[in-house]
Every structure is written in structure tokens, then in C-alpha cells.
Amino acid sequence: MKCILWKTNLFLLLMGCSALNSAFATMPDMAPPKIQLVDEFGVNLFTGQVTTHLETVSIGGAMGLSHSISAYTNNFSSTGMKGYHDKYRSGRGRAVVIKQPMEGLLDVMRVDDFIGTTDFIVMVNGQMQSVYTTATNYTYQALGDARHTLERRADGNLYWTKPDGTVSKFHGGGAADVPNRPASSAGALLEVQYPNGFTIRTGYAGAISNTGFALKYIYQFDEEDRYFPSGGSNQIPQAEPENWAQANPKYVQAINMARENCVALEQSCSGNWPRAEFDWPAGMPRAKFIGTSMFKVIDATGGVTTYHFRAFDLAYDDYGNLIAGQTPGQRFSPRLVAIKPASSDFISPQYYQYAYRTQVNMGGSNDATYVRYVETAGVIKSAQMGDRTNGYLIGEAHYATIRNAGGGTILEVIPNEDKPGTLSFVRTNTGGLNYENNYRNFPLKYNRIWGDTELYEYAPAGRGNLTKVTKGGTVMTAEYPASCTPATRKICNKPMWTSDAKGNKTHYTYHAESGEISTITYPANKAGKVAQTRYGYEQKQAQHHYTLLLTPIWLKTSESYCVDSHYSNACAGGDEVVTRYEYNHDNLFMTGMTVYSQKDNKTLRSCYEYDDYGNRIGETQPKANLSSCD
Numbered sequence: 001m002k003c004i005l006w007k008t009n010l011f012l013l014l015m016g017c018s019a020l021n022s023a024f025a026t027m028p029d030m031a032p033p034k035i036q037l038v039d040e041f042g043v044n045l046f047t048g049q050v051t052t053h054l055e056t057v058s059i060g061g062a063m064g065l066s067h068s069i070s071a072y073t074n075n076f077s078s079t080g081m082k083g084y085h086d087k088y089r090s091g092r093g094r095a096v097v098i099k100q101p102m103e104g105l106l107d108v109m110r111v112d113d114f115i116g117t118t119d120f121i122v123m124v125n126g127q128m129q130s131v132y133t134t135a136t137n138y139t140y141q142a143l144g145d146a147r148h149t150l151e152r153r154a155d156g157n158l159y160w161t162k163p164d165g166t167v168s169k170f171h172g173g174g175a176a177d178v179p180n181r182p183a184s185s186a187g188a189l190l191e192v193q194y195p196n197g198f199t200i201r202t203g204y205a206g207a208i209s210n211t212g213f214a215l216k217y218i219y220q221f222d223e224e225d226r227y228f229p230s231g232g233s234n235q236i237p238q239a240e241p242e243n244w245a246q247a248n249p250k251y252v253q254a255i256n257m258a259r260e261n262c263v264a265l266e267q268s269c270s271g272n273w274p275r276a277e278f279d280w281p282a283g284m285p286r287a288k289f290i291g292t293s294m295f296k297v298i299d300a301t302g303g304v305t306t307y308h309f310r311a312f313d314l315a316y317d318d319y320g321n322l323i324a325g326q327t328p329g330q331r332f333s334p335r336l337v338a339i340k341p342a343s344s345d346f347i348s349p350q351y352y353q354y355a356y357r358t359q360v361n362m363g364g365s366n367d368a369t370y371v372r373y374v375e376t377a378g379v380i381k382s383a384q385m386g387d388r389t390n391g392y393l394i395g396e397a398h399y400a401t402i403r404n405a406g407g408g409t410i411l412e413v414i415p416n417e418d419k420p421g422t423l424s425f426v427r428t429n430t431g432g433l434n435y436e437n438n439y440r441n442f443p444l445k446y447n448r449i450w451g452d453t454e455l456y457e458y459a460p461a462g463r464g465n466l467t468k469v470t471k472g473g474t475v476m477t478a479e480y481p482a483s484c485t486p487a488t489r490k491i492c493n494k495p496m497w498t499s500d501a502k503g504n505k506t507h508y509t510y511h512a513e514s515g516e517i518s519t520i521t522y523p524a525n526k527a528g529k530v531a532q533t534r535y536g537y538e539q540k541q542a543q544h545h546y547t548l549l550l551t552p553i554w555l556k557t558s559e560s561y562c563v564d565s566h567y568s569n570a571c572a573g574g575d576e577v578v579t580r581y582e583y584n585h586d587n588l589f590m591t592g593m594t595v596y597s598q599k600d601n602k603t604l605r606s607c608y609e610y611d612d613y614g615n616r617i618g619e620t621q622p623k624a625n626l627s628s629c630d
Contacts, residue, residue: 028478028494028495028498028506028508030466030469030476030478030495030498031466032442032443032446032454032456032466032469033433033443033446033454035426035428035433035443036410037410037413037426038051038410039390039406039408039409039410040385040408040409041352041383041384041385041388041390041408042339042352042383043354043380043383043390043392043406043408044072045392045404045405045406045410045412045413045426046404046413046415046423047072047073048379048380048392048394048395048404049072049073049074049377049379049380050071050073050074050336050354050380050383051070051071051072052069052070052071052307052336052339053068053069053070054068054069054070054297054299054305055067055068055299056068056069056252056276056297056299056300057215057252057253057254057274057275057276057299057300058254058274058300059213059215059254059255059256059273059274059613059614060209060211060212060213060256060587060613060614061614061615063198063209063211063213063587063588063589063614064209064211064213064254064587064614065200065207065208065209065213065214065215065254066087067086067087067088067207067215067252067254067276068087069084069085069086069087069278069297070084070085070087071084071085071336072085073377074335074336074354074356074377074378074380075288075309075333075334075335075336075377075378076295076307076334076336080247081240081243081244081246081247081248081285082247082248083244083247083248083278083280083284083285083295084248087114088114088189088200088202088206088207088215089188089202089204089217090112091112091113091114091168091170091188091189091202092111092112092170092171092186092187092188092189093109093110093111093158093160093170093171093186093187094109094110094186095107095108095109095110095131095132095184095186096108096109096110096119098119098420098421099420105130106121107130107131107132108120108121108131108143109121109122109131109140109150109158109183109184109186111150111158111160111168111170111186112189113160113168113189113192114189114192115162115166115168115192116162118142118143118144118145118148118150118160118162119142119143119144119421119439120140120141120142120143120148120150121140121141121143122138122139122140122141122183123138123139123140123141124137124138124139125137129183131182131183131184132182132183132184133182133183134180134181134182134183135183136180138183139151140183143439144438144439144440144441145163145440145442145464146440146462146463146464147162147163147463147464147465147484147493148160148161148162148163149161152172152181155172156172156173156174156175156178156181157169157170157171157172157190158170158171158172158186161489163463163493164195164490164493164494164515165195165489165490165491165515166192166193166194166195167192167193168189168191168192168193169189169190169191169192169193170186170187170188170189170190171186171187171188171190172185172186172187173185173186173187188202188203189202190202190203195490195514195515195516196514196515196516196553196554196555197210197514197539197551197552197553197554198210198211198553199549199551201549204217205217205263205264205265206252206263208257208263208546208549209549210542210549210550210551210552210553211542211544211553211587211588212256212257212258212542212543212544212546212586212587212588213254213255213256213257213587213614214254214255214256214257214263214546215252215253215254215255216252216253216254216255216262216263216269217249217251217252218249218250218251218252218253218265218275219245219246219248219249219250219265220245220250220251221241221242221245221246222245222250224282225241225244225245225280225281225282225283225284226239226241226242226282226283227282227283228241228281228282228283228286228287228290229283229287229290229291231290231291232286232289232290232311232329232332233329233330233331233332235330235331236286236289236290236331236332237285237286237289238286239283239284239285239286239287240284240285240286241282241283241284244280244284244285248278248280249278250277250278251275251276251277251278252275252276252278253269253273253274253275254273254274254275254300254613255269255271255273256273256544256587256612256613256614257544257545257546258542258543258544258545258586258587259271259612260273260545261544261545261546263546271612274300274613275300276297276298276299276300277297277298278295278296278297279295279296279297279298280295281293281294281295288309288311288334289311289332289333289334290311290332291310291311292308292309292310292311292337293308293309293311293334294306294307294308294309295307295309299342301342303342303343304342305339305340305341305342306339306340307336307338307339308336308337308338308339308340309334309335309336309337310334310335310337311332311333311334311335312332312333312334312335312356312378313328313329313331313332314326314331314332314333315327315328315329315330315331316328318356318357318381333377333378335354335356335377335378336354337353337354337355338351338352338353338354339351339352340352350385350386351385351386352383352384352385353383353384353385354380354382354383354384355380355381355382355383356378356379356380356381357378357379357380357381357394379392379394379395380392380394390406390407390408391406391407392404392405392406392407393405393406398414401414401415401416401417401424402414402415402417403415408429409428409429410426410427410428411427411428411429412425412426412427413425413426413427414426416435416437416441418437419437419438419439419441421439422435422438422439422441423435423441424437429449430448430449430450431446431447431448431449431451432446432447433445433446433447434447440464442456442458442464442466443456444456452471452472453471453472454469454470454471455468455469455470455471456468456469457469457470459480463480463484463492463493465478465480465493465495466478467479467480471501474501475501476498476499476500476501477498477499478495478497478498478499479495479496479497480492480493480494480495480496481496487512488512490510490512490513490514490515491510491512491515494508494510494515495508496508496509500523504523505523506520506521506522506523507519507520507521508520508521511535511537511554513537513554514537514554516535516537516554516556517535518534518535519532519533519534519535520532520533521567528566529564529565529566530566530567531561531562531567532561532562532567533559533560533561534558534559534560534561535556535558535559536556536557536558536559537554537555537556537557538554538555538557539552539553539554539555540552540553540554540555540583540588541553541588542586542587542588543586544586544587553588555581555583555588556581557580557581557583558578558579558580558581559578559579559581560576560577560578560579561576561577562575562576562577563575563576563577563599571598574598574599575598575599576598577595577596577597577598578595578596578598579593579594579595579596580593580594580596581593582594582629584629584630585610587610587614589608589610589614589616590608591607591608591609591629592605592606592607592608592628592629593605593606593608594606595622604622604625605620605622605625605626605627605628605629606619606620606621606622607619607620607626607629608629
């Protein structure tokens with residue numbers, strides 16, 4: 001929120017602007033649109049799969065942790081013993097083959113965390129090599145967005161640095177002194193550190209933050225889960241309920257470590273901490289491949305979401321006819337056929353149901369891996385949400401390529417077959433978006449149904465930041481630092497200035513240690529006065545019982561500007577307004593805010609109080625005239 005208010009008084013300032021400020025400054029807003037490829041029925045039009053996401057339990061708000069599960073295919077996870085994609089446990093680095101040998105081999109190191117994913121190729125002396133190379137001088141190079149970097153450091157682990165300076169750390173495959181370590185050596189996500197120092201550490205036991213919050217994973221085997229209906233064939237997975245219980249937590253419990261230290265697996269918590277429960281059918285994973293089954297999630301509020309599966313016999317086609325050469329009762333694929341969200345019933349508009357195609361016309365593609373994927377997970381044929389039904393055509397022939405079509409908010413997706421995993425065109429109910437024909441795959445043009453067409457241009461060389469947006473007859477531009485170094489990674493991909501449609505420039509400087517904004521200098525107003533907002537930051541450290549993660553965080557502690565005079569450090573008109581933020585809380589919540597008016601020579605203070613879960617439960621108004629928030 002911009003808080004430049006010309007000719008205002010302290011009361012309006014308090015009520016209308018600074019009282020709504022957060023602990024962080026507002027970043028420049030110049031970015032292309034991000035099109036969501038999942039429609040309102042929960043179908044991803046790019047993959048033709050049901051995509052689910054469910055928030056289960058959280059604590060601490062923006063300064064804490066929130067747990068969620070998701071699934072990107074119609075059969076949840078079909079690898080290992082994982083039943084769903086867990087927000088904190090599923091991130092990892094892995095070698096992935098993007099193209100098959102018949103199309104020209106392309107393998108990559110893919111890293112993903114709970115924020116996003118990026119692919120890297122392996123380079124040796126300027127030449128691309130297999131990701132399995134053991135050369136001692138290999139480096140990683142982003143396949144698409146060049147602003148991402150990946151490096152193996154002295155500790156043997158992999159570090160993924162993102163355009164904003166966020167660093168995600170992955171297990172590197174062993175001790176640091178392992179000789180000739182393959183470039184493909186990588187494992188689970190270990191830690192994510194944001195530019196301001198906010199850190200989340202992950203592992204088998206759950207996740208913890210340096211603000212003092214934890215999500216504890218509780219693994220429990222129930223004897224009743226050992227039994228399950230018989231049937232199926234010896235080609236489907238066997239029942240391993242005890243191993244399943246050791247791979248998928250029964251509960252995820254949210255804890256404030258500033259109040260109780262019970263994060264270890266062998267410890268029990270005495271506090272009434274919120275938790276989510278996950279209830280799989282007995283006899284997993286085999287049970288999901290026999291008949292019908294149900295997975296249930298009870299979230300922290302007591303809401304129950306159920307996922308209904310049906311095991312499809314792959315010997316039959318979409319119409320129930322036996323496929324030539326196939327034997328019934330041998331191979332089965334469990335597919336998600338219905339979702340009943342919490343606080344809904346079977347006649348609610350929120351109740352989702354799905355039907356599948358067994359085979360799909362791939363438009364002449366010979367990609368055997370993709371064909372097998374379709375056979376096991378199936379592609380969506382239709383979806384129903386209450387009394388609304390939507391049909392889909394996935395992988396239909398479209399000129400020299402293929403397309404996926406639907407009737408919801410996402411109408412059409414044309415994948416780029418030459419570069420698997422990228423988009424060529426997306427059409428939604430608000431307009432159509434064209435993308436670059438490369439692995440970076442940035443958006444180029446947005447044809448809005450209502451409104452002006454938008455064009456996006458990027459720096460032609462180097463990092464490729466967005467430099468120009470043309471909308472109708474107007475042009476907005478931006479300029480970035482010429483180079484990026486390890487010392488400037490938090491700020492080098494942020495604009496030094498942006499210009500509006502009239503060519504007026506707004507200039508930015510940044511706090512190098514946190515990546516946050518230091519100053520915003522606005523264009524002169526009609527009176528020739530130039531406004532500037534200045535921000536100050538300090539490192540603060542939470543106080544909690546997990547001493548292994550007591551690292552500081554940069555937080556905004558001040559914000560100042562001149563009300564009605566040309567900007568300067570001292571405000572020539574004697575009209576500076578300074579807002580200060582206090583964080584006298586174990587979990588670093590903002591406990592107080594003062595606003596000082598130089599012209600009125602008066603300070604007003606607001607104070608805030610929180611419960612053990614991070615919810616704000618008390619607030620004093622400035623008119624209380626408090627001298628402190630003790």
C-alpha cells in the first residue's frame with residue numbers, strides 16, 4: 001500500500017494508511033499475467049488430470065506455517081509409498097528425462113519445493129552433458145529462466161537460488177568428500193530461506209520455522225488397517241499397511257515452540273495444539289487397486305473432506321469393451337472419481353465427480369512415456385460439480401499439433417510438443433495468451449476479450465527481466481541492474497525504476513541484506529514537488545525452544561515521508577511523518593506501532609495482542625494515549 005498523502009492530518013493518516021501496514025514494504029507492480037490452468041472443476045487443462053489442493057492445518061499466519069496436500073494426477077502418487085503430495089515432504093531434486101532418445105535425448109536436474117519448480121541442464125566446458133555425468137567440472141544451467149541458479153557447495157548439498165534471492169537447499173546425495181559425484185545426485189528438500197532470513201526447515205518429522213512454529217508429523221499404525229477385502233491379481237501392489245503408516249503421517253500437528261517444545265517424534269504434546277488427521281483405507285497400497293475405496297482428511301477445524309477412488313481394469317476401453325490382446329483382471333488403475341469437500345453433502349454444488357478416457361489420440365506423437373502415463377492415470381472425459389457438467393477433449397488433433405479443450409473457465413490449451421512441459425497458447429473466458437517458443441516460456445501477448453491487448457517484452461540478453469508492457473496505446477517500461485553477483489542476488493532482478501504510460505518514472509533503491517525496498521521516489525506532482533517514502537529494517541530474533549534454528553530475520557522497523565514538501569532527509573517543510581514498528585513478541589509478531597507527526601509534534605501508538613496460535617486477539621486504538629505496549 002502506498003502511503004503518500006499530500007496535505008493530510010495525523011488522524012486521517014492513522015485511520016487510512018499506516019494502521020494497515022504490514023511488516024514489509026510494497027514491491028513494484030509490473031508483471032505479466034499468471035494464468036491458472038486448473039478450472040473451477042479442479043481439472044488441469046494442460047495435463048488432462050484432476051488437480052487437488054487441500055489446506056489442512058496452519059499456525060502463525062504469515063510468520064508461521066501452513067500444511068496442505070495435493071495431487072497432480074488422478075491416482076494420487078503411484079510411486080513408492082507416498083499417498084499424496086505433501087507440501088513439505090515432497091520437495092526434492094531428481095534427474096528427469098524430458099525427451100526420449102527417438103526425439104533427441106534431453107535429461108535435466110529438476111528441483112522443486114513448496115513454491116515452484118525449475119529444470120537445469122548440465123554443462124561441461126560449455127557443452128551440454130548427460131545429467132548422470134561424473135565429470136569434476138560440471139555446472140548447472142537453467143533450461144528456461146536464466147535468473148535461476150543451481151550449485152553444489154562444499155557441504156555436498158545442492159542450493160537453488162531463485163530470481164528474488166530465495167535459496168532452497170536439497171540433500172546432495174552423501175558426504176561432501178564423495179569423489180566423482182554424479183551431477184544427478186540429489187535428494188529431499190532440507191530448507192528454504194527467504195531473502196529476509198525467514199527460514200523453513202523440512203524433514204521426515206515435519207517442518208519448523210525460525211519464527212518458532214512447527215508442523216509435527218505423527219506416524220501411527222492402527223491394527224484395524226491390516227485387514228482389507230481380497231481380490232485383484234498378483235500384478236498390483238501387495239498390502240504393506242505397516243510400511244504405509246511409516247511413510248504417510250496419521251496426524252500433522254501445529255505447535256508454537258515458544259510455548260511448548262514437543263517437536264521430537266518420541267515426544268507427546270500437552271498443549272491443545274490444532275492438528276489434521278489422514279485416514280486411508282485398510283490394506284494400503286493394495287486396497288486402492290481393488291474395487292472402490294475412500295481417503296478421508298479431517299482438517300484442524302473438524303471439517304471432513306473425502307476422496308473416492310475406483311480401480312479401473314485397464315483391459316477395457318472407454319465403452320466397456322475388451323481391448324484386443326488384453327487379459328481382464330490383471331492390471332488396475334485407481335482413479336479419483338469423486339471429492340466431497342468439508343461442510344458439503346452429496347447434493348451440494350461443491351460435490352465433484354469425474355469420468356475418464358482409457359485411451360486418447362495423441363495426434364501422431366510417438367512419446368511412449370506419455371502414452372503409458374495416460375493408460376495408468378487416465379485423462380478426464382467429463383467433470384460434474386453439483387448440477388453443472390463439463391466435457392473435455394484432451395489431446396485432440398489440432399492442425400500440426402494437439403490441443404486440450406474444456407468448457408469451464410479454461411477453454412483451450414495448446415501444448416508445445418517440440419518442447420515438452422511448455423505452452424504455446426491458452427484461451428480462457430477472459431482472453432487468450434501466447435507464450436514464447438522456448439523452455440523459458442514467458443507470456444508474450446494477452447488478447448483480452450474486454451479491454452486492451454497487452455504485449456510483454458523482456459531484456460534480449462542476460463537474465464531476461466520484463467522491461468516493457470504495451471497496453472493499447474500506452475507503454476510502461478522498467479530498467480534493472482546490468483549484472484547479478486552472489487552479493488546482489490536479492491535485489492538485481494528488481495527494477496531500479498519503472499515508468500508509467502506518460503513516461504513518468506518511479507525510482508527504487510533496495511536494502512541489500514533483506515531484498516526489501518529502501519526508498520521509493522515518485523514523479524513530481526503538478527506543483528513540482530517530489531515525494532519519497534523511506535523504509536528502515538532491523539534484524540530480529542524469535543525466542544523459542546528449538547535452538548538449532550535461532551536465526552534472525554530482517555523486519556521493517558520504520559517508514560517515513562514528507563506530507564507536503566519536496567523530499568529530503570530532513571523534510572524541508574518540517575512535515576515529516578515517521579511510522580515505527582515494534583516486535584516485542586517471542587514469535588516476532590508486530591506488537592506496537594507509533595506514528596509521529598513532526599508538524600503536530602505528537603506521537604500516537606497502537607498495540608496488538610496475540611494468542612498462542614498467532615491470531616490477533618487484541619488491539620488498542622491510538623486515542624488510548626499509551627506510552628508503551630508492555
